[in-house]
Amino acid sequence: MRALVIGGGIGGLTAAIAMRRQKIDVVVIERDPEWSVEGVGITQQSNVVRAVHQLGIIDDYVNAGFGYDAVEAYAPDGKLLARVPSPHLAPGYPANIGIARPALNRVLGEGVKARGAEVRLGVTATSIADRGETVDLKFSDGSVDSFDLVVGADGLGSQTRSKLFPEAPPPAYAGQAVWRYNLPRTSDMDALRTYNGAVGVGLAPISREQMYMFVVTAEPDGQRLPQEGLAAAMRQRIAGCAPAIRELGEQITDDAGVVYRPLHTVLVDGPWHRGRIVLLGDAAHATTPHLGQGAGMAIEDSLVLAEELARHGQPQDAFAAYHARRAPRCSYIVERSLAICRGQQGLGEPVDMGRAAAEMFKVVAQPI
Ligand SMILES: Cc1cc2nc3c(=O)[nH]c(=O)nc-3n(C[C@H](O)[C@H](O)[C@H](O)COP(=O)(O)OP(=O)(O)OC[C@H]3O[C@@H](n4cnc5c(N)ncnc54)[C@H](O)[C@@H]3O)c2cc1C
The missing domain is CATH 3.50.50.60 (FAD/NAD(P)-binding domain)
Structure with missing residues (x-):
């Protein structure tokens, strides 16, 4: 064939x-x-x-x-609520x-x-x-x-x-969009971290050196946004989030590094x-x-x-x-x-x- x-x-x-x-x-x-x-x-x-x-x-x-x-779940104020072990389905490999x-x-x-x-x-x-x-x-x-x-x-x-x-x-547009940005991985970052609240935020490790932040927000329309200004817009979306997220947000400075996608x-x-x-x-x-x-x-x-x-x-x-x-x-x-x-x-x-x-x-x- x-x-x-x-x-x-x-x-x-x-x-x-x-x-x-x-x-x-x-x-x-x-x-x-x-x-x-x-x-x-x-x-x-x-x-x-x-x-x-x-x-x-x-x-x-x-x-x-x-x-x-x-996977770790955090309250909107940054308090750790639960660390849930993930099931392994490929023996000998990470979950x-x-x-x-x-x-x-x-x-x-x-x-x-x-x-x-x-x-x-x-x-x-x-x-x-x-x-x-x-x-x-x-x-x-x-x-x-x-x-x-x-x-x-x-x-x-x-x-x-x-x-x-x-x-x-x-x-069909789902009414939300996701903002993503790479950051240096912090040494204690050994799980997927999720922060639930009016704005959903997550941090995920992707290599020994890097992790990325994703932010889920309600957005009025499903259009892509111009790249210019995306870093400030992403920081603005997380302004009310947990202190650890806001602190990491200070590193979101490069418009070209922000990946914005309506869902x-x-x-x-x-x-x-x-x-x-x-x-x-x-x-x-x-x-x-x-x-x-x-x-x-x-x-x-x-x-x-x-x-x-x-x-x-x-x-x-x-x-x-x-x-x-x-x-x-x-x-x-x-x-x-x-x-x-x-x-x-x-x-x-x-x-x-x-x-x-x-x-x-x-x-x-x-x-x-
Ligand atoms: C914000 C966001 C976050 C996500 N996060 C995750 C996640 O954490 N985990 C997860 O599992 N999934 C995640 N997903 C979903 C995941 O990205 C998609 O499900 C996955 O990429 C689908 O793969 P695909 O190959 O079907 O399509 P695509 O990745 O879209 O690949 C399609 C390819 O086809 C090419 N192409 C298009 N048209 C043509 C054409 N006419 N001729 C030739 N080539 C063509 C494109 O250039 C592209 O390379 C996320 C999605 C979004 C939007």
Whole structure:
């Protein structure tokens, strides 16, 4: 089998690795010629560490990030309320990993190439025609090619999704945005720290040297903001937070270092494929980050898709089996995360974060 993956993000790259493990030939196209990613970090929980272990790249991944085994909850005034140990799902490895997105991209990109997949940068598909027996494509660099199947891993604004399901609603703005900034890791920083309050704040270690701060705020519209002035705006958002956060905030001075993202969701209702073309990751199910599972769901998708492709002769049968295994968990993450988001804005019942996280762990600890 020969597969084309559209999108060289976390979902596309892990799909390429998982399919190569099943001896499927893979080409990845990524529209960004620089293959750049946001400069801040990402947190990944025990089910994701287990999934990366299954992908066969766990040591490179752990070495590139920072392992930690607990989550700490703080009151808005900065008082430590609880330190909750995290369950381990990959024996011998940390429960959770914090990792800089560029470091994760490097590990995944090297993993893809080492396993013999081809990566074409600065390329998009300009035409996709499912002929029944093959999918014929034209690319933005003028080349043409045919594949047995196509995986649309092109993220929240997926063009593959628009092509497959033109009737699907566009991404919906969730009413909140996240501000992120890298800081030097303090020596006592050995857990994910969360501060709940009118403004939600978190600190996550991502290497021995670095951690990042994320701040969740209600914002009137879902537009991106100009980069100029973002540092002052982020400091202003945390002005009423715990003293430790305000103190760290004094280091937020570089506009270019602030990553500001309004939060949108997508959940494709019904099948994630048509014919020989299937969606994966944010293209099918983009969540708000309240449960820290968006990329984790994409990585789990990749393993399941590759397993089902190895099991079934026809891609369509594999896609249906993949959807049946993944839709319940991914829908749960999108819907529970959105419930937390809405509760924080007074638009729904407030959700107790400790209980929500414990319930989520029970779900994601199940085999994928
Ligand atoms: C503020 C915020 C914080 C988050 N924090 C976490 C967290 O802590 N933990 C976690 O697990 N998840 C987190 N997430 C979610 C996570 O970032 C996403 O779920 C994850 O990046 C999805 O990966 P993806 O590969 O599906 O999509 P993307 O990461 O969006 O990758 C898509 C790729 O496709 C490329 N592309 C797009 N269109 C085309 C095209 N037409 N042709 C070719 N290439 C194309 C893009 O350039 C990109 O490289 C967070 C999300 C947000 C917004």
